[in-house]
Amino acid sequence: MKQSKDKNIRSELKKLKQENKRLKVLLHLADNLQAHLDLDKLLLTTMQEVAKILDADRCTVFLLDEEKQELWSIVAMGIEKGKEIRFPADKGIAGHVAMTGDILNIPDAYQDSRFNPEIDKKTGYRTRNMLTMPLTNRDGIIIGVFQILNKRKVAFDQSDEELLAAISQITATTVENSLLYEEQVESLNSFVETLSATLDTRDYITAGHSRRVTMYTLALCEQMQLGENPCEELRFAGLLHDIGKLGIPEAVLFKAGKLTEQEYAIIKRHPAVTRQILGNIHFPRKLKNVTEIASTHHEKINGNGYPDGLQADEIPLGGRMLALADVFDALTSYRQYRDREAIEKVWDIIEKESGQTFDPKVVQVFLKTPLNHLIEILEHDQKDHLDHQDLLKLAPHTFSEILKIKRGRIKKLTTTQKNLEKLFDKYYLRKYMPA
Amino acid sequence: MKQSKDKNIRSELKKLKQENKRLKVLLHLADNLQAHLDLDKLLLTTMQEVAKILDADRCTVFLLDEEKQELWSIVAMGIEKGKEIRFPADKGIAGHVAMTGDILNIPDAYQDSRFNPEIDKKTGYRTRNMLTMPLTNRDGIIIGVFQILNKRKVAFDQSDEELLAAISQITATTVENSLLYEEQVESLNSFVETLSATLDTRDYITAGHSRRVTMYTLALCEQMQLGENPCEELRFAGLLHDIGKLGIPEAVLFKAGKLTEQEYAIIKRHPAVTRQILGNIHFPRKLKNVTEIASTHHEKINGNGYPDGLQADEIPLGGRMLALADVFDALTSYRQYRDREAIEKVWDIIEKESGQTFDPKVVQVFLKTPLNHLIEILEHDQKDHLDHQDLLKLAPHTFSEILKIKRGRIKKLTTTQKNLEKLFDKYYLRKYMPA
Numbered sequence: 001m002k003q004s005k006d007k008n009i010r011s012e013l014k015k016l017k018q019e020n021k022r023l024k025v026l027l028h029l030a031d032n033l034q035a036h037l038d039l040d041k042l043l044l045t046t047m048q049e050v051a052k053i054l055d056a057d058r059c060t061v062f063l064l065d066e067e068k069q070e071l072w073s074i075v076a077m078g079i080e081k082g083k084e085i086r087f088p089a090d091k092g093i094a095g096h097v098a099m100t101g102d103i104l105n106i107p108d109a110y111q112d113s114r115f116n117p118e119i120d121k122k123t124g125y126r127t128r129n130m131l132t133m134p135l136t137n138r139d140g141i142i143i144g145v146f147q148i149l150n151k152r153k154v155a156f157d158q159s160d161e162e163l164l165a166a167i168s169q170i171t172a173t174t175v176e177n178s179l180l181y182e183e184q185v186e187s188l189n190s191f192v193e194t195l196s197a198t199l200d201t202r203d204y205i206t207a208g209h210s211r212r213v214t215m216y217t218l219a220l221c222e223q224m225q226l227g228e229n230p231c232e233e234l235r236f237a238g239l240l241h242d243i244g245k246l247g248i249p250e251a252v253l254f255k256a257g258k259l260t261e262q263e264y265a266i267i268k269r270h271p272a273v274t275r276q277i278l279g280n281i282h283f284p285r286k287l288k289n290v291t292e293i294a295s296t297h298h299e300k301i302n303g304n305g306y307p308d309g310l311q312a313d314e315i316p317l318g319g320r321m322l323a324l325a326d327v328f329d330a331l332t333s334y335r336q337y338r339d340r341e342a343i344e345k346v347w348d349i350i351e352k353e354s355g356q357t358f359d360p361k362v363v364q365v366f367l368k369t370p371l372n373h374l375i376e377i378l379e380h381d382q383k384d385h386l387d388h389q390d391l392l393k394l395a396p397h398t399f400s401e402i403l404k405i406k407r408g409r410i411k412k413l414t415t416t417q418k419n420l421e422k423l424f425d426k427y428y429l430r431k432y433m434p435a
Numbered sequence: 436m437k438q439s440k441d442k443n444i445r446s447e448l449k450k451l452k453q454e455n456k457r458l459k460v461l462l463h464l465a466d467n468l469q470a471h472l473d474l475d476k477l478l479l480t481t482m483q484e485v486a487k488i489l490d491a492d493r494c495t496v497f498l499l500d501e502e503k504q505e506l507w508s509i510v511a512m513g514i515e516k517g518k519e520i521r522f523p524a525d526k527g528i529a530g531h532v533a534m535t536g537d538i539l540n541i542p543d544a545y546q547d548s549r550f551n552p553e554i555d556k557k558t559g560y561r562t563r564n565m566l567t568m569p570l571t572n573r574d575g576i577i578i579g580v581f582q583i584l585n586k587r588k589v590a591f592d593q594s595d596e597e598l599l600a601a602i603s604q605i606t607a608t609t610v611e612n613s614l615l616y617e618e619q620v621e622s623l624n625s626f627v628e629t630l631s632a633t634l635d636t637r638d639y640i641t642a643g644h645s646r647r648v649t650m651y652t653l654a655l656c657e658q659m660q661l662g663e664n665p666c667e668e669l670r671f672a673g674l675l676h677d678i679g680k681l682g683i684p685e686a687v688l689f690k691a692g693k694l695t696e697q698e699y700a701i702i703k704r705h706p707a708v709t710r711q712i713l714g715n716i717h718f719p720r721k722l723k724n725v726t727e728i729a730s731t732h733h734e735k736i737n738g739n740g741y742p743d744g745l746q747a748d749e750i751p752l753g754g755r756m757l758a759l760a761d762v763f764d765a766l767t768s769y770r771q772y773r774d775r776e777a778i779e780k781v782w783d784i785i786e787k788e789s790g791q792t793f794d795p796k797v798v799q800v801f802l803k804t805p806l807n808h809l810i811e812i813l814e815h816d817q818k819d820h821l822d823h824q825d826l827l828k829l830a831p832h833t834f835s836e837i838l839k840i841k842r843g844r845i846k847k848l849t850t851t852q853k854n855l856e857k858l859f860d861k862y863y864l865r866k867y868m869p870a
Contacts, residue, residue, distance in 0.1 A: 009444055016451040023458035030465040034608040035573060037615055138470065173469040177612060180472055183719040184619035191626060194715040198681055246633055250685040280629040284618040 025053055026166055033174040037181045043074050046171055050148065053167070054131075054160055057150035061135065062094050063175065064144050071098055071145065092116055094145045097132045101142055104132040107155035131156040133164050137172040144175070196239035199246065203254045206242075208381045209329055214238030215377040216325035216366075217318075223365045229286055234318050236283075237293035241322055244273030244295075271295045272307040293318030297326050300357040312359075320359040324350070324366060327357070332378060343428060344406040367400035371420075374399050375427045382430075390423055460488055461601055468609040472616045478509050481606055485583065488602070489566075489595055492585035496570065497529050498610065499579050506533055506580065527551055529580045532567045536577055539567040542590035566591040568599050572607040579610070631674035634681065638689045641677075643816045644764055649673030650812040651760035651801075652753075658800045664721055669753050671718075672728035676757055679708030679730075706730045707742040728753030732761050735792040747794075755794040759785070759801060762792070767813060778863060779841040802835035806855075809834050810862045817865075825858055 029049055036042035043061050051059040062071040065086075071094055072086040090099050093114055097104055109115040109127040120127055128150050135144035146164060148156070196210045217238045221231040245253055248270055252263045259267065275295035283290050296319030299305035301312050305323075315323075331346040354363040371394040379386055397420055404410055405421050413421070464484055471477035478496055486494035497506040500521075506529055507521040525534050528549055532539055544550040544562040555562055563585050570579035581599060583591070631645045652673045656666040680688055683705055687698045694702065710730035718725050731754030734740035736747050740758075750758075766781045789798040806829035814821055832855055839845055840856050848856070 009448065013444065013448055013451065016448070016455055020451060020455055020458060023455065023462055027458060027462050027465065030462065030469070031605065031608065034465070034469065034605075034612065037612050170466065170469075173466065177469065177472050177616070180719070181612070181616050181619065183717070184616065184623060186717045187719050187722075188619060188623045188626065190715065190717040191623065194712060195630065197715075198712055202681065246637065277629060277633055280625065280632075282618070282621045282625040284615070284622050287622075 022163060022166075025163075026170065029053065029167060030170045030174075033170065036174075037178055039175075039178045039182050040074055042174060042178050046175075050146065050164075050167055050171075054148055054156070054164065055152045056131075056148045056156075057152065058148070060147045060149075061171070061175075062098070062145040062147065063135075064089055064098055064142060071095060093130070093132050094147050097134055097145050098142055101134045101136070103134070103161060104130075105156050105161060106130050106132075129155040131160060131164065133161070133168060135168050135172050135175070137176055138169070143172055146171075192236060192239050195243070199243065202250070206333075209333070210239050210242055212329045212333075212377050212380055213241065213322065213325045215373075215380065216328060216369075217321050219369050219373050219377070220321050220325070220362065220365055223368050230318070233287055233289050233293060234321065236287055236290045237318055238322060238325070240278060240290065241274060241294040241297045241326070242270065243277050244270035244275070246277070247273035268298070268306050271298045275307070289316065289318065292316055293322065295319075297322035299323065301359050302356045305357070315359075317359075317362075320362050324358050324362050327353075328366070339431065340428060342406070343424075344403060347403055367398065367403070369399045370395055371397045371399060371402060371424065375424070379427055379430075385430075386427070390426070393423060394420075457598060457601075460598075461605065464488065464602060465605045465609075468605065471609075472613055474610075474613045474617050475509055477609060477613045481610075485581065485599075485602055485606075489583055489591070489599065490587045491566075491583045491591075492587065493583070495582045495584075496606070496610075497533070497580045497582065498570075499524055499533055499577060506530060528565070528567050529582050532569055532580045533577055536569045536571070538569070538596060539565075540591050540596060541565050541567075564590040566595060566599065568596070568603060570603050570607050570610070572611055573604070578607055581606075627671060627674050630678070634678065637685070644768070645674050645677055647764045647768075647812050647815055648676065648757065648760045650808075650815065651763060651804075652756050654804050654808050654812065655756050655760070655797065655800055658803050665753070668722055668724050668728060669756065671722055671725045672753055673757060673760070675713060675725065676709060676729040676732045676761070677705065678712050679705035679710070681712070682708035703733070703741050706733045710742075724751065724753065727751050728757065730754075732757035734758065736794050737791045740792070750794075752794075752797075755797050759793050759797050762788075763801070774866070775863060777841070778859075779838060782838055802833065802838070804834045805830055806832045806834060806837060806859065810859070814862055814865075820865075821862070825861070828858060829855075 032049060033042060033046060036045055043063075046061055047059045050061075051057065060073050062073045064070075065072055068086075069089045070086045071089050071091075072084055075083045075085055087095070089095055093104055093106075093116075096102065096114065104114070106112045106115065107129050109130055110117065115127070115130075117127075119125075130150075131146075131148045133146045134142045135146055137143050146168060148164070151160070196214075197208075200210050201207050214235055215238075217234050218231060221234055226234075248267060252259070252266050255263065272295065275291055278291040278294055281291075293316050295307070296310065296315050299308065299310045299315045299319055300323070301315065301320065303309050303311040305315075328346070328350065331341055331349060332343070334340060350358065350363060350366075354360045372391040375394060376383065376386065376391065401417075402420065402424050405413060405417050410417065467484060468477060468481060471480055478498075481496055482494045485496075486492065495508050497508045499505075500507055503521075504524045505521045506524050506526075507519055510518045510520055522530070524530055528539055528541075528551075531537065531549065539549070541547045541550065542564050544565055545552065550562070550565075552562075554560075565585075566581075566583045568581045569577045570581055572578050581603060583599070586595070631649075632643075635645050636642050649670055650673075652669050653666060656669055661669075683702060687694070687701050690698065707730065710726055713726040713729055716726075728751050730742070731745065731750050734743065734745045734750045734754055735758070736750065736755065738744050738746040740750075763781070763785065766776055766784060767778070769775060785793065785798060785801075789795045807826040810829060811818065811821065811826065836852075837855065837859050840848060840852050845852065
């Protein structure tokens with residue numbers, strides 16, 4: 001009797017230890033997954049963690065796209081970068097599980113008729129065993145599928161299934177939170193993009209202006225390696241910098257002839273109106289500088305700009321970047337009844353204003369813009385006409401190289417330089433018919 | 436030796452059981468908190484759950500508002516409704532903990548000089564013991580404070596502190612996620628509100644129009660008890676229904692005299708442009724009908740509206756509600772050099788169009804609008820002039836009552852009716868100076 005009691009205690013001890021281990025794993029996972037609201041990062045972390053927990057080789061989380069009736073997932077490509085894969089929601093084993101809610105535990109894939117060996121053939125991977133389980137939210141709705149491949153030593157057993165069921169619940173909620181967050185982000189994003197484009201097209205002369213200014217600014221951002229968040233602020237500021245023009249009567253804004261002094265004074269109100277409008281918007285903390293950047297795009301570093309006559313570093317770096325992008329776009333855009341200004345003349349004007357209107361550091365960085373980017377931005381409204389091969393040829397060269405050629409500062413052009421000029425001219429000097 | 440071994444096993448068993456219980460509690464909490472992205476609901480749930488887990492009477496979570504340097508929390512007021520309290524971030528015991536990161540475990544509050552008994556005096560509550568601990572995120576930054584009052588049987592001990600520390604980590608992440616989500620929601624919201632108001636004020640004649648149309652529609656929504664989500668869709672649709680006017684030249688849109696047929700045709704494009712613009716925005720799933728509702732506000736139930744000539748139920752209910760609100764606002768707004776149209780004449784026009792332009796069911800519901808709401812909306816731009824006492828007197832009466840009085844359908848008015856008419860006229864017939 002004593003012995004049997006001992007045995008019971010030992011068995012209870014063992015069970016408790018296993019249960020504790022399991023709970024710790026789940027708690028750690030819950031804690032770990034919560035740290036990511038960004039969906040891509042969340043999915044990649046989930047897949048890594050779950051493979052580790054189940055001692056398996058791979059784990060994929062497929063999410064169900066209700067609207068398109070597709071399953072999709074991201075594939076890890078290096079650290080934290082994801083690529084999407086998609087297929088019809090009823091296809092394959094994952095599709096079967098998504099449609100039926102069944103749990104499929106297949107100990108030997110090549111002995112199972114439902115398994116499609118084509119993917120292994122393509123990828124060179126060898127699937128031995130697989131566990132596929134629905135990802136079900138707390139309302140019991142299937143929102144995706146877990147697929148786990150190649151348990152390291154043996155096949156997946158009952159306890160793996162139980163553990164994965166508990167994991168599924170934790171994962172489903174974090175994924176749903178992340179989806180809700182992402183759709184809000186995407187909503188604000190598309191709202192700003194759409195509004196910006198709509199305001200630009202009120203007058204076809206400025207069509208695409210804000211978009212191109214944003215692209216030039218982001219190209220500067222990349223050269224200066226400012227990091228993800230400042231670039232995101234610049235993107236919003238670029239798209240919205242002219243929103244204040246909503247406060248300027250069209251009769252003045254779009255006047256064809258020369259503006260009177262009074263009319264010019266009215267137009268000059270627009271950055272202040274931009275500040276006023278954007279100042280009423282509660283941007284997320286990470287976008288808190290958008291208003292300040294957007295509303296300083298007409299300041300000059302010599303203090304002669306508007307609305308506040310700020311000088312040098314008083315103007316936020318983003319505002320100084322926007323100022324250059326804004327003028328560069330104005331000088332290089334097609335205008336009614338005329339082609340683009342010659343690029344060397346454009347840059348003469350910019351250089352003359354370097355140290356006056358523009359921050360010389362920003363002007364220098366602009367010269368490093370890769371030529372493929374420059375052409376892509378210049379021709380953004382005509383991007384269907386861009387030849388991918390041409391862009392690849394332009395990519396190794398910078399804006400400063402084409403300027404040297406165009407300014408005639410090179411005594412004898414090499415064949416490469418001649419070809420580069422020809423390629424640049426093909427796009428820059430293209431005859432353009434206004435719509 | 437055998438006995439000591441037994442004792443060890445028993446002690447281990449006990450420890451494991453405690454650990455097991457603790458882990459289950461934490462996992463349940465993590466799972467439970469994750470279910471709420473809405474910050475108010477999350478905080479209320481956290482406070483309830485944590486009080487339960489620590490067997491205490493009350494738990495409050497104070498969050499640190501970095502910008503204002505204040506601690507704030509919500510107070511439960513019935514189910515799921517919250518009211519905010521705020522105080523300087525360095526005040527009281529919570530403030531001390533927020534500033535220093537100390538854990539304060541006070542076994543007898545009235546014996547501790549740091550305790551402020553004033554609050555007990557005011558509320559009639561009797562604080563015995565309290566545990567106050569920082570809420571620290573995974574970067575080690577204090578984002579708030581837990582304050583737990585009155586452990587039920589004894590005072591808080593070491594194991595309570597440890598448990599709360601683990602709870603703190605789980606809570607901090609969910610709270611931060613919720614804050615990130617809420618600031619995105621608020622961002623889209625304020626963007627739409629600001630844009631709507633900006634577009635309205637392009638012409639002072641329509642100033643406040645979209646806001647008022649939205650308010651009338653929400654008043655209908657309330658009478659019809661459509662639920663939270665449809666009302667939210669209607670709010671966005673109301674604020675954005677005229678965004679398509681961005682695509683109409685101001686020279687036509689704001690023309691003072693009579694429009695030519697061609698100009699009228701141009702103006703009539705605006706709901707289609709609204710659809711086009713909003714169609715480019717990826718609204719969150721719960722706002723998926725905004726575009727359809729906003730772009731059908733000029734459809735008529737007899738099929739003679741535009742842009743699609745939809746009939747009856749082909750027009751979404753929200754579109755039918757907007758249609759009435761839109762016309763009602765146009766008829767009751769102040770216009771340049773004239774006062775408001777008499778309300779009985781306004782309603783004659785609406786009733787004539789009931790069954791033609793308007794859905795008769797919607798027209799009937801509009802008559803039930805409480806008079807205080809109606810006046811608040813009509814005078815929204817002048818709301819500083821509204822007398823709260825007047826609004827209380829108007830509240831028990833509906834729009835249909837004032838109409839009966841105004842239409843002379845009551846042979847002899849009671850004193851109440853006479854007073855009601857006087858009060859309504861005080862606002863409706865107020866002389867108004869355009870800005």
